[in-house]
Amino acid sequence: MFRVMDYQQTLVYLYNQFPMFQRIGGLAYKASLDSTLELDAYFGHPHRNFATIHVGGTNGKGSSAHQLAAILQAAGFRTALFTSPHLADFRERIRVDGQMMPQAEVVGWVAAHRAYFEVLQPSFFEMSVAMAFDYFAKQKVDVAVVEVGMGGRLDSTNVIDPVVSLITNIGWDHTAFLGESLEAIAGEKAGIIKPSRPVVVSEWQPETEPVFTQKAAEMDAQLVWADRVWDIPYGMQTTDGLQVFSPRKAGEMRYPMLKMDLMGMYQRKNLAGVLATVDVLRGLAWNITDVQIYAGLQSVAQRTGLMGRWQIVGNNPLVVADTAHNPDGIAQTMAQVSQTAHKQLHIVLGMVNDKAHDKVLALLPTDATYYFCRAELPRSLDAQTLADMAATFGLKGKVYATVKLAADAARECANVHDLVYIGGSTFVVADFLADSTAVY
Numbered sequence: 001m002f003r004v005m006d007y008q009q010t011l012v013y014l015y016n017q018f019p020m021f022q023r024i025g026g027l028a029y030k031a032s033l034d035s036t037l038e039l040d041a042y043f044g045h046p047h048r049n050f051a052t053i054h055v056g057g058t059n060g061k062g063s064s065a066h067q068l069a070a071i072l073q074a075a076g077f078r079t080a081l082f083t084s085p086h087l088a089d090f091r092e093r094i095r096v097d098g099q100m101m102p103q104a105e106v107v108g109w110v111a112a113h114r115a116y117f118e119v120l121q122p123s124f125f126e127m128s129v130a131m132a133f134d135y136f137a138k139q140k141v142d143v144a145v146v147e148v149g150m151g152g153r154l155d156s157t158n159v160i161d162p163v164v165s166l167i168t169n170i171g172w173d174h175t176a177f178l179g180e181s182l183e184a185i186a187g188e189k190a191g192i193i194k195p196s197r198p199v200v201v202s203e204w205q206p207e208t209e210p211v212f213t214q215k216a217a218e219m220d221a222q223l224v225w226a227d228r229v230w231d232i233p234y235g236m237q238t239t240d241g242l243q244v245f246s247p248r249k250a251g252e253m254r255y256p257m258l259k260m261d262l263m264g265m266y267q268r269k270n271l272a273g274v275l276a277t278v279d280v281l282r283g284l285a286w287n288i289t290d291v292q293i294y295a296g297l298q299s300v301a302q303r304t305g306l307m308g309r310w311q312i313v314g315n316n317p318l319v320v321a322d323t324a325h326n327p328d329g330i331a332q333t334m335a336q337v338s339q340t341a342h343k344q345l346h347i348v349l350g351m352v353n354d355k356a357h358d359k360v361l362a363l364l365p366t367d368a369t370y371y372f373c374r375a376e377l378p379r380s381l382d383a384q385t386l387a388d389m390a391a392t393f394g395l396k397g398k399v400y401a402t403v404k405l406a407a408d409a410a411r412e413c414a415n416v417h418d419l420v421y422i423g424g425s426t427f428v429v430a431d432f433l434a435d436s437t438a439v440y
Contacts, residue, residue: 007103010110011090017117018124035122036156039130042116045159046137047144050080052160053277054192056148057168058185059329060202060270063262064168065147066306067274071296072143073097073303075288080136080144082157084125087307087323087430094132096139098303105135125149129156153191164280165192166273167212169203171328186211198222198280202273226276230254232268241312242298243267247275255290259298264310264322265339266332271297308429310336317414318342321433323426325351327359333423334363342419346410349390350374350403350428353381360424361393368421369413370397373406375427403431 005013040047055065062083072079079097086092091100109131110117117127129149136144146162148155170186186208193199193215201212204225216223235244242259245268255275260267275293282288300306308323310333318340324333337345345368351357352375372387374380383399390397400406403422410420422432 005107005111007107010107014090014110014124014127018122018127033154033156033158035120035126036129036159038120039122039126040133040159043130043134046133047160049137050141051143052162053143053145053281054148054157054160054162054165055145055168056152056155056165056189056192057202058171058189058326059324059332060168060266060273061147061166062323063264063267063306063309064166064202064270064274064277065145066300066304067260067262067270067297068166068277069095069098069145070300070303071274071278071288071293072145074296074299075286075292077142078140080132080139080141081147081304082129082132082136082144083147084128084149085426085430087426088434092305092307093128094135095305096136096141098305100305101131101135106131109134123156126156148189148192151188151191153188155192158192161194162192162197163284164277165194165197165199166277167192167199167201168270168273169328170205170208171326182207183211187215190215193219193221195219196221198224200224200226200273200276200280202226202276203269204228222280224276224280226272227269229279230272230275232272234265234268237263245271247271249275255293258294261297261299261301262306262309263312264333265336266329267309307433308426311429311433313433314411314420316416317346317411317418317420319411319420319422321422321429323429324423325360325425327356327363330360330363330424333421334365337365337419337421340419343415343417344369344419346371346414346418346420347397347424348373348403348406348410348420348422348428348432349386349397349424350383350406351381351386351424352377352379352427354379357381357386357389358393361390361395364390364393364395366394368395369410370395371400371406371410372397373400373403373428375403375425375431377427380425380427403428404435407432 055061069081081095094101146157231248245258247255311321313319322333347368348371350373372383374383
């Protein structure tokens with residue numbers, strides 16, 4: 001008999017019992033779907049009870065998944081959403097119509113299957129996927145938008161047979177597991193392409209085009225290059241915290257004054273893939289109207305709970321948190337920093353120890369003041385080590401023991417016309433947002 005646990009005790013058990021990539025890195029990685037397939041069989045293949053949309057890629061897959069879920073919710077579908085990692089609460093990973101899985105459901109599910117798990121010994125992510133799919137089936141959802149965790153071919157989510165797959169972009173991340181070239185990484189991402197199921201690729205890239213073209217041909221899958229169908233020039237920002245885009249298709253304006261509540265300029269790249277995916281769904285007779293597309297995109301964060309994507313958490317000074325953590329992502333956010341009015345830039349920076357540190361640090365501005373810190377998880381890079389690395393790139397600042405101390409120091413040093421950027425790692429943003437005193 002196992003002792004009865006409450007929600008917090010259940011979380012401690014999950015984090016300690018199951019190897020968690022986000023916390024310990026490569027030791028939690030499994031280059032096999034064996035345990036995933038066992039779990040899937042144990043729970044009766046729950047994902048077969050609802051339609052699925054699979055979303056992979058390097059950057060933008062989380063935002064794209066949330067945008068699709070918001071549109072589907074606006075269209076009246078009972079919509080599930082599985083994403084990772086979480087920022088403040090484990091249950092962010094598992095949502096139905098924007099609502100997180102109740103704490104009591106998590107506790108009861110773990111208790112009911114604990115004996116089996118302790119024999120099988122799945123990873124944390126394998127267990128999370130099984131929990132999500134089982135919960136979605138019990139909730140009788142119409143469709144689940146499922147974000148790939150890492151890679152694609154060997155990802156635990158890759159047991160599904162989606163109606164359409166979306167692959168955002170291919171960049172340098174998790175190279176120790178996915179490969180040392182964009183072609184190799186694309187090969188792993190292309191593993192989610194299924195026989196006779198259409199696939200949308202958000203961004204055409206010369207290095208990866210042959211990989212996706214060949215895989216789609218092998219799978220007899222329709223391949224759509226979203227940015228060759230949709231042109232999304234950057235529009236403007238409104239005073240009420242929205243972005244306005246004017247997407248064009250075949251040279252003609254298609255959705256004039258299309259508003260989105262996600263403020264990252266990089267969302268225009270994701271939007272092309274999202275609109276192309278909606279086109280595919282409409283071609284499959286899914287009833288999604290223009291009005292519903294407008295409504296969904298204008299309220300993505302409200303409908304789905306998305307956090308940490310150019311999230312404005314304070315004003316005077318402007319305080320922005322963003323989970324960008326690899327070279328492509330950092331390049332995008334730094335471009336937006338450069339176009340955001342400010343007098344002095346303050347960057348609260350932390351990284352994990354298995355990232356391409358040099359490639360990221362080379363992209364950061366030398367005229368900013370840095371507040372080096374370490375997120376509260378084993379994979380985090382020591383703050384002093386990070387500061388020493390940064391110094392070789394001309395980045396100067398002080399070292400702080402925690403994200404909270406670093407963010408507080410940045411806020412205290414900044415004046416009302418400055419910009420405080422908090423990032424470098426998903427987990428720096430997670431620590432910041434988890435601290436209820438962090439919102440200024």
